[in-house]
Amino acid sequence: MKEKATRSLVKTISWRITGTVDTMVIAFFVTGNISMALSIGLVEVFTKLVLYYLHERAWNKASFGRIEEKPIEYQI
DSSP states (O other), X not given: OOOOHHHHHHHHHHHHHHHHHHHHHHHHHHHOOHHHHHHHHHHHHHXXXXXXXXXXXXXXXXXXXXXXXXXXXXXX
């Protein structure tokens, strides 16, 4: 089965929400302050989006793990 782009987008968003909630829980345990935990979570959403984008662009430029696809030649 092939995965539609919409499914990947929804999975991406749900994973980001999960990660942000995790960050807020950790921040609450460390600071003991719910307001601070929510603030950290809010900032974290944006910083991780930027870092993820930069990470993806860097990997896009790297040749590590890529192979050149050669066209299939058919013989008759």
